[in-house]
Amino acid sequence: xxxxxxxxxxxxxxxxxxxxxxxxxxxxxxxxxxxxxxxxxxxxxxxxxxxxxxxxxxxxxxxxxxxxxxxxxxxxxxxxxxxxxxxxxxxxxxxxxxxxxxxxxxxxxxxxxxxxxxxxxxxxxxxxxxxxxxxxxxxxxxxxxxxxxxxxxxxxxxxxxxxxxxxxxxxxxxxxxxxxxxxxxxxxxxxxxxxxxxxxxxxxxxxxxxxxxxxxxxxxxxxxxxxxxxxxxxxxxxxxxxxxxxxxxxxxxxxxxxxxxxxxxxxxxxxxxxxxxxxxxxxxxxxxxxxxxxxx
Amino acid sequence: xxxxxxxxxxxxxxxxxxxxxxxxxxxxxxxxxxxxxxxxxxxxxxxxxxxxxxxxxxxxxxxxxxxxxxxxxxxxxxxxxxxxxxxxxxxxxxxxxxxxxxxxxxxxxxxxxxxxxxxxxxxxxxxxxxxxxxxxxxxxxxxxxxxxxxxxxxxxxxxxxxxxxxxxxxxxxxxxxxxxxxxxxxxxxxxxxxxxxxxxxxxxxxxxxxxxxxxxxxxxxxxxxxxxxxxxxxxxxxxxxxxxxxxxxxxxxxxxxxxxxxxxxxxxxxxxxxxxxxxxxxxxxxxxxxxxxxxxxxxxxxxxxxxxxxxxxxxxxxxxxxxxxxxxxxxxxxxxxxxxxxxxxxxxxxxxxxxxxxxxxxxxxxxxxxxxxxxxxxxxxxxxxxxxxxxxxxxxxxxxxxxxxxxxxxxxxxxxxxxxxxxxxxxxxxxxxxxxxxxxxxxxxxxxxxxxxxxxxxxxxxxxxxxxxxxxxxxxxxxxxxxxxxxxxxxxxxxxxxxxxxxxxxxxxxxxxxxxxxxxxxxxxxxxxxxxxxxxxxxxxxxxxxxxxxxxxxxxxxxxxxxxxxxxxxxxxxxxxxxxxxxxxxxxxxxxxxxxxxxxxxxxxxxxxxxxxxxxxxxxxxxxxxxxxxxxxxxxxxxxxxxxxxxxxxxxxxxxxxxxxxx
Numbered sequence: 001x002x003x004x005x006x007x008x009x010x011x012x013x014x015x016x017x018x019x020x021x022x023x024x025x026x027x028x029x030x031x032x033x034x035x036x037x038x039x040x041x042x043x044x045x046x047x048x049x050x051x052x053x054x055x056x057x058x059x060x061x062x063x064x065x066x067x068x069x070x071x072x073x074x075x076x077x078x079x080x081x082x083x084x085x086x087x088x089x090x091x092x093x094x095x096x097x098x099x100x101x102x103x104x105x106x107x108x109x110x111x112x113x114x115x116x117x118x119x120x121x122x123x124x125x126x127x128x129x130x131x132x133x134x135x136x137x138x139x140x141x142x143x144x145x146x147x148x149x150x151x152x153x154x155x156x157x158x159x160x161x162x163x164x165x166x167x168x169x170x171x172x173x174x175x176x177x178x179x180x181x182x183x184x185x186x187x188x189x190x191x192x193x194x195x196x197x198x199x200x201x202x203x204x205x206x207x208x209x210x211x212x213x214x215x216x217x218x219x220x221x222x223x224x225x226x227x228x229x230x231x232x233x234x235x236x237x238x239x240x241x242x243x244x245x246x247x248x249x250x251x252x253x254x255x256x257x258x259x260x261x262x263x264x265x266x267x268x269x270x271x272x273x274x275x276x277x278x279x280x281x282x283x284x285x286x287x288x289x290x291x292x293x294x295x296x
Numbered sequence: 297x298x299x300x301x302x303x304x305x306x307x308x309x310x311x312x313x314x315x316x317x318x319x320x321x322x323x324x325x326x327x328x329x330x331x332x333x334x335x336x337x338x339x340x341x342x343x344x345x346x347x348x349x350x351x352x353x354x355x356x357x358x359x360x361x362x363x364x365x366x367x368x369x370x371x372x373x374x375x376x377x378x379x380x381x382x383x384x385x386x387x388x389x390x391x392x393x394x395x396x397x398x399x400x401x402x403x404x405x406x407x408x409x410x411x412x413x414x415x416x417x418x419x420x421x422x423x424x425x426x427x428x429x430x431x432x433x434x435x436x437x438x439x440x441x442x443x444x445x446x447x448x449x450x451x452x453x454x455x456x457x458x459x460x461x462x463x464x465x466x467x468x469x470x471x472x473x474x475x476x477x478x479x480x481x482x483x484x485x486x487x488x489x490x491x492x493x494x495x496x497x498x499x500x501x502x503x504x505x506x507x508x509x510x511x512x513x514x515x516x517x518x519x520x521x522x523x524x525x526x527x528x529x530x531x532x533x534x535x536x537x538x539x540x541x542x543x544x545x546x547x548x549x550x551x552x553x554x555x556x557x558x559x560x561x562x563x564x565x566x567x568x569x570x571x572x573x574x575x576x577x578x579x580x581x582x583x584x585x586x587x588x589x590x591x592x593x594x595x596x597x598x599x600x601x602x603x604x605x606x607x608x609x610x611x612x613x614x615x616x617x618x619x620x621x622x623x624x625x626x627x628x629x630x631x632x633x634x635x636x637x638x639x640x641x642x643x644x645x646x647x648x649x650x651x652x653x654x655x656x657x658x659x660x661x662x663x664x665x666x667x668x669x670x671x672x673x674x675x676x677x678x679x680x681x682x683x684x685x686x687x688x689x690x691x692x693x694x695x696x697x698x699x700x701x702x703x704x705x706x707x708x709x710x711x712x713x714x715x716x717x718x719x720x721x722x723x724x725x726x727x728x729x730x731x732x733x734x735x736x737x738x739x740x741x742x743x744x745x746x747x748x749x750x751x752x753x754x755x756x757x758x759x760x761x762x763x764x765x766x767x768x769x770x771x772x773x774x775x776x777x778x779x780x781x782x783x784x785x786x787x788x789x790x791x792x793x794x795x796x797x798x799x800x801x802x803x804x805x806x807x808x809x810x811x812x813x814x815x816x817x818x819x820x821x822x823x824x825x826x827x828x829x830x831x832x833x834x835x836x837x838x839x840x841x842x843x844x845x846x847x848x849x850x851x852x853x854x855x856x857x858x859x860x861x862x863x864x865x866x867x868x869x870x871x872x873x874x875x876x877x878x879x880x881x882x883x884x885x886x887x888x889x890x891x892x893x894x895x896x897x898x899x900x901x902x903x904x905x906x907x908x909x910x911x912x913x914x915x916x917x918x919x920x921x922x923x924x925x926x927x928x929x930x931x932x933x934x935x936x937x938x939x940x941x942x943x944x945x946x947x948x949x950x951x952x953x954x955x956x957x958x959x
Contacts, residue, residue, distance in 0.1 A: 050542050055934075072673055076933035077465075080816045083688040085933040088681075102749065106819055109687060181482050216481035220354045226346050237408055248485025249353035255344060 028141035029093035033111070035081050036097045038118055042133050043095070044068060045274045046145045052089045054194030056080045063268040065278055086110055095136065114139055118191070119270060121211045125173050126194030129273040153277045161199050162286045169287070170260070171204035172196055173222060173230045182266055183222065183232070184214040184269075192269060195217070195280050204228035212270060216271035219249050226254035230261040231270070231283060262286045306568040310577050317584040320591045321359060328355070343607075357483040361548070362590040362606070363583045364492040365481070366555050368545045370582020371496075371503060373556035374563070375538035379513055379531050386557040387542035390535075391452030393551045395426025396543055398455040401462050423543030426451050428606040429951060431532065434957045447954060453888070454947040458945050461940040465931070480605045481549055481590050488548050495544045502537055503575055510534055511571050552607035555582045589613065611788060646907055649900060653914040657697075660918050664693045664925040669932040691823035692815045695937055696924040697917045698823075698830040699815075704893025704916025705837050706875035708909050711843045711894050713868045720891035721876040725785035727885020729760030730877065757877035760785060764873065814937035815883050815924050822882055829878045836871055837909050843868060844905035887923075887939035889916045892946035919946070 019073045033052040034040040040053045044066045049191045052073040053059065059068060073089060076082030079099075083106060086094070096104065098117040107113045116132045118125050130150055137146030174192050175183040185205045186192045190213025196203045204225045209215045222230070230253075232240075243250040244261065255261055264286060329337055329351055336342070340353060341352035376385040387393060403410040410418050433447040481635045483489075509530055516683020523650065559582030560574055568574045571804045666677050668685060677685060702768065704719040719729075733756025764781060818826075843864040846854050876890070892907065893916035902908040919942055927936035 074933050076935060080814065080935065082933040082935060083816075084668060084685050084928075085670070087684050087688060090684075102817065106817075181484050182480065218354075218480070219484040220350055220482060221352070223350050225348055237404075243484065246485065248487070249349065250484050252343065252349055252353060254344070254349075257343070 001256050021117075022236060026057065027092075029091075029112075029139070031089065031091045031093075032140065033075060033081075033086055033089055033091040033094045033098075035075065035078060035094065035100060035107075035242060037078065037117060038129070038270065038275065039097070039132070039136060040068065041066055041268070041274050042129075042136055042272040043140070045149055045272075046133075046137055046140070046142045048142060048145075050095075051091055052085070054081050061213055062266060063271060063275070064275060081107075083107075083110070093139070094200040115228060118272065119212055124189065124194050125213065126273070126276055129191065129271075129276060133273050150273065153273055156277050157195075157280060159200050160280050163284055163288055164199065164201075167291070169201060169229075171202045171225070171228045173204045173225055173228045173255075174233075175217075175222065175230065176233045177240040177243075179235055179237065180219070180240050180246075180248070182216060182218055185217050185222070186214050186269065189213045191271065191276055192267075192279055195276050195283075199280060199284065214269070219243075219253070222255075223249060223253055228255060228260075231264050231265050231286065232253045232261065234266040236263060262290070304567075306563055306566040306573060309562070309566040310580050311607070313581055313588070314584045317587040317591070320588060324353070324591055325351075326596065350759075353485055354483055357486045357489050358481055358590070358594075359587065360489045361483055361492065361588045362481050364489065364496050365545045365549055365552060365581035366559070366586030367579035368492070368496045368499065368541045368582075369552060369556035369586075370559035370578040370580070371500065371575065372538040372541040372545075373558075373582070374560035374578035375510075375534055375541075376501070376556070377560050378510060378571060378574070379534045379538070381513070386553065387538075387546065389828050390430055390448035390539065390542075391426045391450075391455060392423040392539055392542045392552070393546045394452040394455035394459070396420065396423035396546050397551070398422055398459045398829065399425070401459045405462055417547075420543050420545030422455075423546060424539070426455055427539045427543070431535070433951060433954045435532070436530075450888075450947060450950060454943055457943045461936060464932055480607070481593075492544065492548055496541065499537055499541045499544075500579070504535065506530075506537075507542045507572055507575055550605070550607055552586065552610055554610040554613070555586050558582075559585060559694050586610065616788065646902070649902075650910065650914070653911060653918070657914055657918050657921070660921040660925070661693055661697065664696075664921050665689055667925075669929045674929070687820065691818040691820050691930075692924055693921055694823040695815050695818035695826050695882045696920040698826045698892070699883040700889050700916035700918070700920025701834060701913040702830055702875040702879040702916075703887060703890035703920075704897075704912040705834060705909055706872045706879070707890035707894040707916075708897070708905070708912045709837065709840075709844070709868050709872040709875070710890075710906065712848055713865060713872065715850075720888070721872065721880075723767065725764075725782040726757050726760050726873055727880045728785065728788075729756040729758075730754075730880050730885065732756040732759075753881050754877065757873075757880070761870075761873040761877065814935070814939070816884060816935065816937070826878065826882050831869065833875050833878060834913065838906055839876075840864075840868060840871065840910065841905040844909075883920070884937065884939045887920065888943045888946040888950075889919050892916075892919065892942075892950060895950065897904055 031051040032048070033042065034043060034050045035054050037054070037059050040050055040059065041063055043050050049069050050072055053068060053250055054073045054075045055078055056068060056072065056074045067143060073085070075085050075089070081100075081103070086107065087110050094107045094111050094113045096107065096113060096115055098115050098120070100107075101115075104113050104115060114136070117123075118128045118132050120128060133150060134143070134146050137143050174186040174190075174196070177183045185207075186203075186206065187205050187209035188194075188197070188203050189209060189211070193203050193205075193213060205215070207215055240250075245251060250256065253261075264279075264282050267282065268275045325331075326333065329347055333348065334351075337345075337348040337351040338356060339347040339352075373386055376387070376390070379385075396419035399439065399725060400419050402422075403418045430447045430451055513527065513530065513534075545552070560578040562581050562585075563574050564576040568577050586606075589610050593606045593609050598826065665686070666682070668677060668681075668689070670674060676683070703721055710721060730753040733752035733754065734749055736756070737752040740752070741748060763785065842860060846857055846859055847864065847868075849857075851861060854864075893912040896915050897908045897911035900911060902911050923941035924938035927938050927941040930936060
């Protein structure tokens with residue numbers, strides 16, 4: 001099997017690459033290619049600059065924070081990074097997730113590959129994101145930065161929790177609407193669901209989800225939680241906004257009529273520990289703003 | 297008398313379907329709200345009572361929507377089947393849904409403001425546009441049933457692959473589109489009902505008006521012509537009506553394929569022989585059938601998942617039923633697929649032709665291997681760069697070359713086997729079988745390895761092949777049944793794929809990439825494997841060229857020449873299926889090379905099997921290698937799948953060709 005897989009075509013051509021890689025083993029990598037947005041965000045937050053990242057335009061739109069420094073090279077699709085671009089970058093490390101398992105053997109031929117999974121079956125993404133941050137930092141020789149980043153984020157969670165005070169709060173529904181009739185609702189095993197727990201808030205959505213932590217649901221399913229409060233993330237399409245304002249189930253949901261539906265800016269739901277902190281911040285801002293408006 | 301009795305049976309069956317639907321609805325509603333408050337909830341729901349709100353804004357409009365959609369599709373299906381004289385004609389066959397979906401995808405990604413004005417209008421525009429193309433072709437060819445169905449299929453596949461390409465590059469938008477594509481009936485107000493009601497009602501009124509003239513379509517063209525009726529006009533008008541109905545329904549709720557196919561069929565098989573009976577009973581059966589399915593889906597969705605798209609479920613139930621029905625159908629106007637191509641008059645001088653084709657292939661391979669694009673723009677690789685990039689480029693070129701040749705050869709086999717110059721390996725449904733296998737791999741493992749994908753993909757291809765062979769044996773390998781089984785199979789597999797995608801699993805994009813026909817995952821291992829499989833298969837094809845020459849002459853001629861028809865058809869099918877499976881595993885099912893390659897070879901004047909096989913293989917290889925190269929360059933560092941690029945080149949050419957060629 002191995003003999004046929006290797007050897008037929010291009011094995012001789014691959015040889016110099018293999019030799020080149022052996023020499024780089026052991027040293028701290030300096031030219032790092034990152035295939036996953038969450039890992040790219042973590043790396044930037046550690047104060048390091050990746051040499052290449054996938055789908056940079058979309059990263060700027062969907063992840064938005066932290067910004068990627070100028071000069072980072074685009075490596076193509078996250079699911080199918082451009083092998084020629086990757087090879088031309090001559091990286092000494094490629095960082096990716098188990099999600100690209102089927103491509104990892106190909107990437108291994110360009111440079112050593114580090115695969116770090118935040119979203120794994122049965123694991124809690126927030127805890128995983130901390131582990132992933134430490135492991136990435138360890139490989140990149142940035143353990144001190146990782147320590148202070150994680151400390152700062154834990155501190156931030158603590159102070160956000162203090163800002164919430166101990167007043168009783170309604171359970172929270174977190175959703176991204178696909179159209180006025182359907183939404184992704186984030187469950188307890190999502191990154192955002194973990195953040196709710198960390199902040200001492202309760203997630204109204206206790207139903208089964210995919211291992212990415214969301215369920216696809218229709219508006220009717222959301223209507224089953226009249227006592228909850230609803231937070232929906234951008235991007236939100238125009239017909240969803242019309243639905244909230246309109247004369248339909250969405251507009252008549254007790255949650256919506258009682259003014260307990262809030263729009264949140266875009267945060268990458270499949271991101272890293274930094275995305276978790278950013279989500280916590282925008283959520284607590286919205287909750288506290290509401291407290292203020294009710295008091296006044 | 298007999299006809300009366302049969303009609304009674306059909307009415308009884310329709311009544312039973314309706315009673316079952318009403319019973320289900322009542323039981324479910326009673327379990328949700330006490331019957332005493334139904335009336336109040338229906339008209340003036342108590343704003344504090346969530347159940348009454350849902351009853352008013354969701355359950356009721358959903359029920360009415362299901363009924364209206366089912367009726368519309370049932371009627372559209374009855375019209376299509378009658379006019380095209382094809383018991384398996386359906387909205388899908390005309391590419392209406394694919395066009396609508398493409399329009400929605402484009403609007404979502406590039407012009408979301410259009411959606412604010414209603415996604416229904418966007419979808420309708422797309423559906424009508426794709427139908428316009430089909431009608432333009434059909435018009436040029438006298439509205440022959442065959443040209444309509446085949447152009448519809450090609451256009452549908454084309455729109456489908458464009459949609460896939462756009463989605464691939466914009467993955468964050470895709471969830472809502474998948475839900476739409478899968479036919480979700482969930483409602484949140486009465487707007488969809490208000491949209492559908494006048495349109496479906498108007499279409500029914502028009503149908504009532506033209507029902508009598510439509511009866512004439514059962515006559516053949518000359519006798520109807522002598523009665524002073526313009527058949528093309530009547531067909532065109534009737535089809536337009538059916539298309540209007542279909543795109544109205546699909547624009548409102550997405551793709552619900554099976555109902556429009558099955559309702560008229562149930563009506564016919566239960567005894568409704570007359571057109572009038574079918575036009576009345578088909579919508580009723582369609583409407584209440586969809587209500588039954590949707591009620592079951594709602595009852596199940598609490599248990600298994602939050603959201604099961606009803607359209608996907610109808611296809612999951614419906615397609616197997618269709619496969620079961622197929623051998624039992626008596627195809628009206630038998631041999632509707634047996635229309636022959638007029639052979640081109642000129643004969644080519646072959647030696648220079650093959651020299652040119654081989655030269656083109658060598659040129660394509662060299663250019664694809666050497667010319668690339670990097671962060672600094674286009675570049676001809678120097679020795680160092682080539683050494684760096686060759687491990688990525690060469691396997692892709694090799695795989696594209698092999699796959700193109702195999703698909704084109706499979707295309708020649710299938711076109712000669714079915715005596716249909718527009719058939720292609722895509723139609724056999726083998727690609728969708730591989731897709732199913734890949735889904736199984738994804739279910740088995742969250743991060744499936746390549747060898748697992750390869751194993752399950754092959755298993756899927758072989759399962760489809762086995763089914764094809766089985767139905768082939770039953771139908772004595774009649775070309776019509778072969779193609780129709782393939783189409784039914786594709787519908788079933790597509791429904792499965794769409795349901796998986798609609799659940800919103802981010803891994804779906806891998807599947808999507810493969811469906812679009814990407815050579816991305818090719819490496820020396822898979823290139824070697826493809827080579828090892830391709831060589832014996834390609835070498836086997838010329839050995840069968842005698843059969844390939846004789847089969848298109850017709851069954852009688854073939855028997856006269858001493859050909860064992862069963863053996864010949866069986867062997868050709870097996871070889872075509874293996875070739876397709878081997879190619880599709882590495883480049884995805886949506887390439888049109890299997891259609892275009894053989895066709896171009898014929899255009900070049902190669903009518904005999906052996907030269908057509910050789911030329912088609914060369915053309916297929918050139919097409920795939922160039923398509924892969926273009927796809928690698930145009931949107932660097934993103935990449936367009938080779939299958940999509942090949943389709944972008946091939947399909948417009950085919951459509952132009954169909955329009956131009958004299959009937």
